Amino acid sequence: MFEKMATSIPARFGIFAILAFTLVSVVSCYMLQGDIIETYYFGRDFALFYPKHPPVTFWFAGALLRVLPSEALLVVSPIIAYSGYVFIAYLGWKFSEYYLTDLRSRALVVVSICLALFSKQIWFTPDLMAIVLSSLMLWYFYLAIKKDQLTHWLLFALCALLFFFSKYQAIISFIALFATMVLTEQGRSRFRSPRFWAIVVLCAAVLIPYLIYMFTRDVSSLDYAQNTAKKFKDFSVTKGLVTPLSVAFLPVLLALVFFSKDKIKQGFCAYKQEAKKGSFDTVFLLINSFGFLFIWGIFCAVFNHKLQTRFTIQNIIPFTILFFLIFQTSITAIKDKHLKVTLTVLISVAFIVFAAKTIKLNRWTQVEQREQAYEQIKKEIPQSIDYIVSNNRSYDTDTLYVAFDEKPRVRIFSYIAEDTVYDEVEGKTVILLWKGDKDPEWVARFKARYPALSAVHRISLKGEKDSLLGVIPVKSKAFVVSYAYMTSDKPSK
Structure with a gap:
């Protein structure tokens, strides 16, 4: 039923509406909470919104606050956030169609993604923007490599250009995607595609002036990692990555241990054999989950930067699909009544997390x-x-x-x-x-x-x-x- 609903015309219209709404919200939130330092320099040097107006970020924020009462912002922000969660969950469902044959495993992917995101925040912040844009970018990259259609390449370029202004996360994501292309035969074949090079030229035309500006007019912002390293020495692993993934996966793991532990080893062996083939699908998941985390760790070590693994949760979809791909055999073996118990546990956890986040939200605002x-x-x-x-x-x-x-x-x-x-x-x-x-x-x-x-x-x-x-x-x-x-x-x- 869920599969039919996801492919129906009304559902597609709703998906398009969510996509449009999410993209508009993302762009607006970048305007509202973008990097003020770079916005300041760019505005000063190129006379954008200067000298008669404050920076564009605060101009937009001021306009929004004048139109909406403060209480309305408490309602609007979670609504936008939930819309983003729905869209990310839908992308997880579409991604899982290429990997998971079991409908129940795909449904658990959606539930687990929502749990991981709820455990992180219910407020619309730049972190959520990064997750939305990263998920969209990964989705269109995957389709572009698979089908080599110009539409997919263009949409990938749009998401990549928007996502680029998150700087560190975007650069590491680009490295991971490039590694995926180099290490797979299907990816290497796209280097011979004229569509791929057309997109490279398009992105270069947009990004090179920005990079030249940063290196010539705003070099100080490139040293930000070194400057902040003097102040931050902690590792936010638990809050950023371990907690969301634990909330998402532990209930399922407990269910597998109780109801089908004899199948867990079988699932690992099946995935190991699949990984040895080195197919694009397998390499894509590995590099954009654990590979991405590894590259982020190297980046933090080289630049002495605070290891903010809250950024790595942006690749929640590859993490989740990889988890359920390994355990798909075990999940298939779970009886229906046991699956109902698992889903009940998941829903209960979701309600508890939602309640805790709501209380925290009201305290914070x-x-x-x-x-x-x-x-x-x-x-x-x-x-x-x-x-x-x-x-x-x-x-x-x-x-x-x-x-x-x-x-x-x-x-x-x-x-x-x-x-x-x-x-x-x-x-x-x-x-x-x-x-x-x-x-x-x-x-x-x-x-x-x-x-x-x-x-x-x-x-x-x-x-x-x-x-x-x-x-x-x-x-x-x-x-x-x-x-x-x-x-x-x-x-x-």
Whole structure:
């Protein structure tokens, strides 16, 4: 039934709508949460939205916040996220048609992908954008290698170009895809395809000017990994990769151990024989799952970068299909009643994860507290503000920006753009804004340069908020925002 539904005309129309909606959301979210440092340099050098307007990212955010009330954003963002999850799950279903013959295994692929994504977040963030774009790119790459049709190559190029602006993840994905082509006979044959080279020329025409710009005008951003390595030394493996995959696969593994453990070895042996053939399908899964993770590890070791394996979850589809391909023999042997038990466990886990994420979402957003804090800042600083300076792009900065009738310009303070920020705000009225009750290092650097900086003010608000559709009341943690303001006439030498 599910298979017929997935190929029906109404379903295809719905899939097209999800695709269009997801792509629009992805582009919008890139505008909203793109890399502000590079946006700043590009806008300054090429006079885009300058000097009369703030950076395009905050212009878009401000417009969105003016149109939608804050409460609406809490509804819109999860809806967009869930639409993205549905689309990723559908891609998992379509991918699995090429690998899995058992309908139940393919259904479990869809459920497991949703569980892995739910365990990560329910908020629409750049991480989710990366998963959507990466999944689309892998899908069209797979079809392009298989069928060598110009439409698939063009769609692959579109997704790759959008995905490229995630930088590290995109570059590593491109390396993995290139390795897939080199290591398989079917992939190597595409090097002789004129369609492939046409796409290479198209992508080069778009990316080379951007790369030249980065290397000649924005070299400092290329050193970002080295700069952040001084501050970050941890390995976020558990949060980024192990937890989502455990939530997705452990219930199935437990079911296999209890109900068909005699078939597990048989499944491994069958996959081992298939892997020895070195077919494109097998190599594609291996390189874009464990191979991708291995390349990411090398990248982190070479550049001394924080191993943020939350990025590697973008390849959740190859990971999931590979898992169920190995255990397909065992899953087929599970009796229907046992399969029902497994699905019940999966659905229960999904509900628990959803409830936990909903509670966390309401704790994190604290819309009312934020708005009260920024209204209080407005009362305490009645004069017009030229600049808002923060150390990160955040909902807080956007909300404060919208709070002023005469819109200030927003700048993100970063060590790679420190002098630029100093030069631009000199002689202006500035608010420094950060969350928490501790002064970060960048504020101390501002104080050292500008002695006229006012004393730091803090606003601490605490309230209660219903969560999980009003069923479970949760006491919010205190929301603390710190700020300082100044008229930076002359810096201290």
